[in-house]
Amino acid sequence: MTADAARPERLSVMPLGWATRPTPNGPMEMVVGCYLIRMSDGRNILIDSGMPPEMESLPATGGLNDAKTVIEHLATLDLRPDDIAAVICTHLDIDHVGFHDAFPAADFIVQRAELDAARGGHPRYAGGRAHWDHPALRYRTVEGDVELLPGLSLIESGGHTPGHQAVLVRLPRTGSVLMAIDAVPVGSLFTEDRPGTPMDADETDARASTRKLIDLAEREQAALVVFGHDGAQWKSLRLAPEFYD
Numbered sequence: 001m002t003a004d005a006a007r008p009e010r011l012s013v014m015p016l017g018w019a020t021r022p023t024p025n026g027p028m029e030m031v032v033g034c035y036l037i038r039m040s041d042g043r044n045i046l047i048d049s050g051m052p053p054e055m056e057s058l059p060a061t062g063g064l065n066d067a068k069t070v071i072e073h074l075a076t077l078d079l080r081p082d083d084i085a086a087v088i089c090t091h092l093d094i095d096h097v098g099f100h101d102a103f104p105a106a107d108f109i110v111q112r113a114e115l116d117a118a119r120g121g122h123p124r125y126a127g128g129r130a131h132w133d134h135p136a137l138r139y140r141t142v143e144g145d146v147e148l149l150p151g152l153s154l155i156e157s158g159g160h161t162p163g164h165q166a167v168l169v170r171l172p173r174t175g176s177v178l179m180a181i182d183a184v185p186v187g188s189l190f191t192e193d194r195p196g197t198p199m200d201a202d203e204t205d206a207r208a209s210t211r212k213l214i215d216l217a218e219r220e221q222a223a224l225v226v227f228g229h230d231g232a233q234w235k236s237l238r239l240a241p242e243f244y245d
């Protein structure tokens, strides 16, 4: 089988920790997570790498329960860091880049606008910089919507950060799964007229990206849209070591 014929075969959804955060509407369940795609030729592609090891707790959310690192999740699946061929970087916030430097054998795929903003020294990226800006890491930049491999597409969705990207995967049995990541961190924001969140760099862009993802999910007749930090939703998902195929 040639590399070009390879298609996504499995999607693992990996929760890295849970927290309950007070909101005006009552306590909300938050999750931090990452994802693994296994291709039909055996290649493994990771999406994000979670909280950094030095952050035992997540101050903004009052600590994480049931924390498990990406490395521990991979070990459960009998994988080591060197088995990861590529890491899709949805964006470079600290809760998404914490173990990037554990994967020096991988290609890191990021939107050019995101890498430029981060390397430009914007303060929001400073906390995780030791991990995403490690000299051993090889970055490959993309611009806009890109079909990375057949059945695996990167969807430019700036607003939360300048170069945020969501990920669409087409699976043989499940169908299309859209990982909105932090373009839509919780399901209640998956509406045409959504407000921004305190973490969004640009509220207008965040709304436009949400509309783009709503359209895409409709066009693709997505079987599932996964929201980046929606703990209540994630409790209803098939979580690693189970998988979608």
Ligand SMILES: [Zn+2]
Residues within 6 Å of the ligand: 093, 095, 096, 182, 228, 229
């Ligand atoms: Zn996040």
